[in-house]
Amino acid sequence: MDRFILRNPYHLPTHFYNLKADLEELPPPPLNPVTKNPLKPEELEVIFPKSFIAQEITTERFISIPAEVLEAYSVYRPTPLIYASKLMAYLDTPARIFYKYEGVSPTGSHKTNTALMQAYLARKDGITALSTETGAGQWGSALSYAGSKFGLNVQVYMVRASFRQKPGRRIMMEIFGGQVLESPSPTTEAGQKYYDENPDHPGSLGIAISEAVEVAAKNPKIKYSLGSVLDAVLLHQSIIGLEAERQLQEIGILPEVVIGCVGGGSNFAGLSFPFVRKKLKDKADIKFIAVEPEACPSLTRGKLGYDHGDSVGLTPLLYMHSLGKEFIPPAIHAGGLRYHGMAPLVSHLVKKGIVEARAYSQKAVFEAARLFFKTEGVLPAPESAHAIAAVIDEALEARKTRKSPTILFNLSGHGFLDINAYDPNSANNV
Numbered sequence: 001m002d003r004f005i006l007r008n009p010y011h012l013p014t015h016f017y018n019l020k021a022d023l024e025e026l027p028p029p030p031l032n033p034v035t036k037n038p039l040k041p042e043e044l045e046v047i048f049p050k051s052f053i054a055q056e057i058t059t060e061r062f063i064s065i066p067a068e069v070l071e072a073y074s075v076y077r078p079t080p081l082i083y084a085s086k087l088m089a090y091l092d093t094p095a096r097i098f099y100k101y102e103g104v105s106p107t108g109s110h111k112t113n114t115a116l117m118q119a120y121l122a123r124k125d126g127i128t129a130l131s132t133e134t135g136a137g138q139w140g141s142a143l144s145y146a147g148s149k150f151g152l153n154v155q156v157y158m159v160r161a162s163f164r165q166k167p168g169r170r171i172m173m174e175i176f177g178g179q180v181l182e183s184p185s186p187t188t189e190a191g192q193k194y195y196d197e198n199p200d201h202p203g204s205l206g207i208a209i210s211e212a213v214e215v216a217a218k219n220p221k222i223k224y225s226l227g228s229v230l231d232a233v234l235l236h237q238s239i240i241g242l243e244a245e246r247q248l249q250e251i252g253i254l255p256e257v258v259i260g261c262v263g264g265g266s267n268f269a270g271l272s273f274p275f276v277r278k279k280l281k282d283k284a285d286i287k288f289i290a291v292e293p294e295a296c297p298s299l300t301r302g303k304l305g306y307d308h309g310d311s312v313g314l315t316p317l318l319y320m321h322s323l324g325k326e327f328i329p330p331a332i333h334a335g336g337l338r339y340h341g342m343a344p345l346v347s348h349l350v351k352k353g354i355v356e357a358r359a360y361s362q363k364a365v366f367e368a369a370r371l372f373f374k375t376e377g378v379l380p381a382p383e384s385a386h387a388i389a390a391v392i393d394e395a396l397e398a399r400k401t402r403k404s405p406t407i408l409f410n411l412s413g414h415g416f417l418d419i420n421a422y423d424p425n426s427a428n429n430v
Contacts, residue, residue, distance in 0.1 A: 011078040017238040021061035027348040031317040047224040051121040055232040081247040095398035109413030111142035114236035119146035129153040131215040133208030137169025139227030144178030157183040160203040168417035183208040206311030228264025237270025255408035261386035265343030267412035291386040296329040299357035381413035
């Protein structure tokens with residue numbers, strides 16, 4: 001099979017897929033942080049748009065994608081499914097490797113999928129402004145872009161370590177009209193505490209979430225938007241896996257290994273959940289691998305239980321793998337994976353043994369990323385490079401066993417705005 005790219009406009013799905021409809025047992029529900037009772041939907045209205053909450057709690061299997069959102073998606077979707085023949089040849093592996101390339105979106109990552117949907121839902125509810133956090137900047141860029149498309153003002157609290165490492169992301173957000181602040185900042189009560197302790201505090205996604213949630217909770221004209229973790233976000237990202245499923249069906253292939261990186265879990269879930277359905281409903285023999293950084297190993301070393309999604313304790317309690325809300329990870333380049341918790345649905349699948357969790361060192365990840373760039377000609381984001389490291393390990397194992405599995409992974413974003421991360425002299429590239 002020679003190198004080829006699969007991109008067909010008829011592959012653009014018209015519905016999102018909701019994994020909850022096919023689970024025999026759902027994860028424990030979110031809890032009210034004050035009463036510790038199961039959270040009522042109306043209690044979320046102080047920070048989230050009502051239409052988003054409706055999608056967060058639904059158990060319908062397929063959710064229709066609005067025409068305006070489909071039109072916005074058509075700028076870059078369906079994204080290409082690429083046969084990694086050059087990487088395969090270099091590794092001399094009998095495995096067949098495909099990757100879904102989400103870096104072709106206007107902001108260079110998968111985050112645009114849920115950003116456009118969330119901006120649409122906010123505008124539908126009459127909201128004019130959104131607050132959010134961002135780690136490496138992919139989510140902040142995506143929501144700023146979506147805000148420009150649907151007429152919303154966007155305020156972004158960007159983790160300080162990434163704000164200083166990745167000025168290109170800040171510039172992109174500002175081009176789309178987003179207001180970007182370093183986090184922790186002195187502009188919120190949540191950020192003031194950490195800022196007073198150390199004005200150069202590296203920050204974390206948990207702290208940035210606290211700041212963005214506080215802004216929304218105190219201003220009825222602003223709602224909060226989250227780029228990962230929540231069920232509705234994973235629902236929106238299922239468009240990735242649904243497209244990949246159709247593209248592979250066209251050539252008569254079902255993957256035997258599905259791989260993605262995980263920080264909060266959205267890009268991994270987006271690719272894998274439609275295939276998890278095949279495992280649950282059709283008993284398909286598919287292995288799922290979620291890859292995280294050793295520096296922030298929530299799935300491999302975190303505790304499964306209730307914890308806040310932010311560092312201060314403003315958010316509902318989620319039943320998830322967590323390193324603890326006060327955990328501050330090192331300032332690694334994969335800023336999008338520097339999160340103390342994990343999506344409850346991904347945590348649930350790991351608990352059930354459906355998903356295998358792995359952690360890789362940043363050194364191993366960048367070695368894999370450089371090899372991929374040299375062979376496939378695509379510079380991966382540091383986050384996506386975690387998935388590539390696992391793909392290479394699986395491909396080399398296939399060479400040893402002389403088996404020929406089909407491996408599918410999500411290259412969730414390009415690394416052009418993260419190019420400084422590839423500098424061998426970078427202090428954090430270790």
